[in-house]
Amino acid sequence: MSREEEAARRETLRVQVRLDALAAAIGRDGDGRPRPEPERRIVLDAARSALDRLADPGLPAAPPGAADATLLPETIVANTYAVRERIGRGGLAEIYRVRHRDLRSDHAAKILRPDRAVDPVLARLHVSEARALMALSHPAIPRARDLLRHGDGRAVIVMDLLRGETLAEALRARGALPPQDVAALARRLSGALAAVHSAGLVHGDVSPENVMLCGGAQGATLIDFGVVRRAGEALPDVEFAGKWSVAAPEQLAGRPGGPPADLYALGLLLAAASRGERVGTGRDRESAQAARASLPDPGIDGRLGRVVRALLARDPEDRPDAEAVRDRLDGGGVFGWLRRPPRAGA
Template sequence: MAATGIDERAFNLTPEEYARVKEIFTQAIAMTPEARDAYIAKAAEDDESMIAQVQSLLEHHIEETVLDASDATDTVNDDVNDNIVLDAAPESDTFLVQKDVWEDNRQILRRRLMIIATVMTIIITVSTVDWFLLATEDTDYIARLIAFVVSLTAAIILYRNQNLSLLQIRIAELMVMANVGLLAIDLDIRMTCNVIEAEKPNMSTMLASINNWNYGTWSLIIFIYGVFMPNRWQRAACVLLPMAAAPYLVTELTTAIAADQYGKNIQDLMHNDLLGRPLSPPLIAACISIFAAHTIHGARTSAFQARRLAQYRLIDLIGEGGMGRVFKAEHLLLKRSCAIKLIQPDKNADSRALRRFEREVRATAQLTHPHTVQVYDYGQTNDGIFFFAMELLPGMNLGELIKKTGPLPPERAVHFLIQVSDALREAHEVGLIHRDIKPGNIFISERGGIRDYTKLLDFGLVREVKVDPSLSQTTMMIAGTPSFMAPEQATHPEQNDVRSDIYSLGMVGYYMLTGHGPFKGQTPIQIMMAQVNETPAPPSAHQPGIPADVEEIILKCLEKAPENRITSAIELRDALLKCKCSRDWTAMLASQWWNAQKPSPATIAKSPET
C-alpha cells in the first residue's frame, strides 16, 4: 500500500476538527470523483490542512475499500479473477493507524499525568504535615502550597475531562512536569542554604551529597518521563535533553545564591564527589529514555498495524468455529463497532468455489432486509484468508438459546421462523441461496428496542466434510451442515435451489420445537444418508403440545422431493402467519424473557457446528 502524506497537525486535531474531517469524508465518498474536489474545498472552507486530511483519507479509502457499486453486478462469470488482496499488516504508517495510535496515547497520557499529579499531591501533603510537626523554627510553606494547588488542580481536571484534546493534555503535561521540576529546584536550594547557615564542620560533605541528590533526582525525573509518557523519540529528545541540563543550572544557581546572600564561595565544595564526572547521569538517563520512547512508540505502532485489517482494527476474539474466527473490531475512521469474520479456506478448495464465495459476499452486502445481517466490507489478506465486516450484534445465536432454555414454545418458534423466511424472501428474489441455514447462523438480538429480533448470517459458505474419518483422503465439498442440509445438497449439490433453504429452515423449526434434530448418526455421512433415506418422526412425538398446523408446515418443509415442499420463502411466511399461535408471542413476553437473563456482551454468532 502506498504511503499517505501526513502532516503533524493531524495528530493535534481538536475533536471538532476531527469530526468535521470525518463528516466531509463521509459525504465525499458517496459522490462521483468529478464532484468531490469542489465539495471538499467548499465544505472545508479552503482550509488547506483539512482538505489535505480529507484527500488522504479518500486515497486510503479508494485503495483499501473492497465493496464498490460496480462489484454488485459481477455475479455470473466464474472465470473472472476478481480477487482483491489486502495486506493485513502494511509497512507504512498511514494516517488512520497513526491517528488510532495517538488517540490511544492521548488517553494513556491523560491517565498517567493524573496519576503523577495525584501522587505529587499526596507526597506534598504528607511531607508538609511531617515538616510542620517536626520544625523547630519558622518554615516557608509558600512553594509547597503552590506545588500542592497546581498538582491538585491538574489531577481534578484530568480526572473530570476525558475528552481533552492532545494539545490540552500536553499543556497539562507541561504544568505537572514543571511543577515537579520547580519543587525539586526549591528543595535543593533550601537544603543548600540550610547547610550554609548551620556552618557545620562536615559542610563540604553535606553540600556534595545535596548536589548528588540534585543530579540523582533529575535523572529519575528524566527516566520516568521518557518511559512513562508516550512520545515519539523526536519530541522526547526536545524535552529530555534540555531537562538533562537542569541540574547543572541548579548547581550554578545555588552557587550564585550562596555567594550573594552568604558571601560563601562553595563552587569547589559543590563539585566534590560530583556524580556528573566523568559521565553525566542526567545525560545518560536522557539518552536511555529517548531510546526507550522510540522503542515503545514503535512497538505500539507495530501492534496497532498487526491488529489492523484494511480499515479495521481488531479488538477481541469473540467466536471461533470450523470455518474461521470472529473478532470484535472498529472502523479506524468512523469509529463504528463491527464484527470481522476471518475465513481460512482449505488449501485444496476449488478456486471457482472461492470466487463464488467472494461474489456472494458482495451480493449479500447489497441485501437490505432488516432481518439479514448487514455486511459492510470484504477482502482477502496476503495469507489467503478471506474476511468480511458485518454489524456487531448483542445477544446469542439460536443454538445457544436452545442449549440455554431447551425446546421453545411453539409461538416463539413460529415468531423466529416468520422473520427468517422474510429475510430469505429478499435473498431468493435476487438469486442468492443461503445453503447453510442452521441455529448457529440465526442470531437472536435486540435492535431498535425490539427484543427477539432475528438476524440471518453467513450466506453461501462452502465447507468440506469427510465421508469416512478412517479415510482421510475421501472428502467431498458441500455447502451446508449435515444435520440441517437438504437431501439434494448431499446427492446433487449442483441442483440446489430455494427449496433447499426451505428444507433447512424446516429442520431449524423442528430443532426449536423439540430441542434436537430428527436424525442421529455417528458421522456426518451417516447423518447425510439419514437426510436422504429416513422419514422424520412428527415433532409432537418428541414434544407433546405442538399445534397441528405448525407441525404440518414443518413436515411439509421436510419432504424429501423438492417439488413436494413449500416452494418459496414467501409461501412459507404466509403459511406461518395463518397459524393460530403466530400472534401469541408478544413484545411484552419477549421483553420479560430477556429481562430475566443476565446481560450479555456485544458479540456475533461464531457459526459452530450444530
C-alpha cells in the first residue's frame, strides 16, 4: 500500500469514527439515555443541515432571519426543504426561499402565518390554492411543485421561485409603463386568465400587487391564488374575498362575481399601468361604489384602449372574455366576442 493510500485509509477511519460518534449523540443524550423523538429530530435536522452545506461549497451561508419570521433559516420542512430566507410577507401568509436538500434547487414556499393558520376557513383556502395551481399550466402562472406539512401542521405550498418586482412596486418606483409594456401585460395576463377560466376557476384578486414582472412586462406572472374559487360560486363563510379596490360592480352589488369580474380587474390594472396610478380605488364597499360611478379615462389610445374600455363596462355581459381580449389585441375583430360562452355567476 502506498503512502497516499495509507493516508487516505486513516482519514476514512477518522471520519467513520466521528460519524459513529455523531450518530450516537443524535440518538442519546449526554447521560446515554435515548433522546425523546422531537428532540432527536431537531438534532438530526441540525446535523443534516451542516452536512448539506459541506456537500455544497457554493451554497452561501443562510442570512439571519427577520425578527418576526416564523420559519428560521435552516428549518427543515417535511425532511426535504431547507429554509434559506423569508422573501415576502402579507397579511395572511409568508413566502420563503427554500432549497431542496438533495436536488440543490431553489423554490418558493408559501405558508400561512401562525396566527392565521388557526382559522379553518383560511386553512381551507390555502389548500385550495395549491390544488388550483397544480391543475393549471401556463407560462404566466407559477407552477406548484408540492403540498407538504410543516411540523406544526401548517400546509406548505412549494412553487417555482420567481425573481423580479411586483407591478405595484414598479409603478411606485417609476410611474407609468410605456405603451408597448402595457400591451405586453394585456397579452400575458389575458392568456393567464384564459387558462384559469378554462379550468372553471376565478382568480378573484387580479391587482398590481399580484403581478410579478419577471424580466419586465413580457415576463409578467399572475400570482397569489389565495382566494381562487369555482366560477359562479361564493367562498363559504366569506362575505367578500379579494380587494375592494379592484372589485367589479356586480361584486359591489353583493354577487360573487364570475370570470367577468377578473376581466374588470384586469381593465383597472391596465389603466393603472398606463396612468402610473391606481384607478377605481376603494377601501370598503361604499367607497369602491362611489369610485366606480365616475372612472377616469384609462389614458390608452388605439386598439388596446378600446379593449380596456370594454373591460371596464359596468354590465359583465358587455365585457370581452379573456380569449376575446387576446383576439382583439391581435386584430381579431368581433369574432372573439361571438365565441364567448355563457358565463355562470356573473
